[in-house]
Amino acid sequence: MGRTSTARKRLLDAAIELMTETSYATVTVDAICEHAGVKKGSFYHFFSSKSDLAVSALEADTQERRARLDSIFSPTVPPLQRIRNYCALFYEKQKEGFSRTGHVPGCPLFSLGTEMCRQDPQIRAKVQECLEIRAKYLASAIRDAADEGLMPKTDTDLKAKSLLAYFEGVLTQARIHNDLSVVREMEHGALELIGAGRAVAVAAA
Amino acid sequence: MGRTSTARKRLLDAAIELMTETSYATVTVDAICEHAGVKKGSFYHFFSSKSDLAVSALEADTQERRARLDSIFSPTVPPLQRIRNYCALFYEKQKEGFSRTGHVPGCPLFSLGTEMCRQDPQIRAKVQECLEIRAKYLASAIRDAADEGLMPKTDTDLKAKSLLAYFEGVLTQARIHNDLSVVREMEHGALELIGAGRAVAVAAA
DNA sequence: GCGGTATTTGACCGCCTAGTCAAAACAACT
DNA sequence: AGTTGTTTTGACTAGGCGGTCAAATACCGC
Secondary structure, three states: OOOOOOHHHHHHHHHHHHHHHOOOOOOOHHHHHHHHOOOHHHHHHHOOOHHHHHHHHHHHHHHHHHHHHHHHOOOOOOHHHHHHHHHHHHHHHHHHHHHHHOOOOOOHHHHHHHHHOOOOHHHHHHHHHHHHHHHHHHHHHHHHHHHOOOOOOOOHHHHHHHHHHHHHHHHHHHHHHOOOHHHHOHHHHHHHHOOOOOOOOOOOO | OOOOOOHHHHHHHHHHHHHHHOOOOOOOHHHHHHHHOOOHHHHHHHOOOHHHHHHHHHHHHHHHHHHHHHHHOOOOOOHHHHHHHHHHHHHHHHHHHHHHHOOOOOOHHHHHHHHHOOOOHHHHHHHHHHHHHHHHHHHHHHHHHHHOOOOOOOOHHHHHHHHHHHHHHHHHHHHHHOOOHHHHOHHHHHHHHOOOOOOOOOOOO
């Protein structure tokens, strides 16, 4: 009963789009509404606050990406290939964003996380949650790689975190310099970072 | 003639301090003034705008760090040791900030850069300039290391950029999670990333 | 001590922002 | 077609923000 609407989804999309392009503080609720073709009154029908919208948008975005990540990180794919494919995905996404807007977008998790982690506990918690999901994908690939003797078997969880930090750092640097070149070469650094750079013969320790 | 004052310096310090703690947008001119013990009218005597203050603060901060970096990256120090010492400096700074405020500060260049690079060309330019200075320190150390056969001699400039991205990524991750542990272990990842992780015998190519 | 200049002060402004609300419109289900 | 309740609308508010200004003040060099 009652009426149905796509307004909520449009608001979520607009939020990710606009907040990635500039920042949380810069993007006004009015701008989000306009971009989504929604009046302000409706906004507050669907979301209790701007912060609430941001949290929901991050969640929705993460859910949307899930299937793609599950396929990239499928256990049926050789572990180092998963990481290579992930790098390729990053490059594709950044390149696509650049073509569309003229700007390297970077990663909304890192942008929002950096900006908001000291001001809004809920946004901070959601960003952390989303980052940890990504870390899990990486950790699994790293463990599988180590198990196959493709890299040392030490500190796999730390390596996953470091690798994620590297990815996010590269994306952010690309955003700041509006330059994709470091992203393009990210794969090589990624493999080096976890110790799988040159075809390593890892003796069973 | 006229009067002398430390107000300008106090404003610069307050700006870095507060903008690192939260973000550019969150920190109001009033807050900066209060923290610096300066009235608003004086603020606009020294700076033409909030943006102008931010640019000047980044510049001043960079100049202040210069001597320390010059000593860490002195050509008299073995090249890989320079990088290790740089990592140690990062950890010290982050730890000190954490003790003082209860929060891992991260890097103001990356925080401000991410937030402002799409809105304020001057801030963006200054951030880029400061990041490039840091990249130069790293590039020099990397070239010297390669020259000594401590790592492959390929793509040294790209490696410097990647290494910087890694550092910034780790610092930002530490900020978001308010957790120093990844910073503590940064040195290992840094050396791996540039291909100097395990004592590498690099054949003269 | 005095002139001149850099600094300090605090009241002021206009704009923009997140958030509110009550009434109207309309789709879904019966 | 009628009922129900979700969605839509647009005008509204209160507070906070960056920035302004003219007058007062105090230090430096002489």
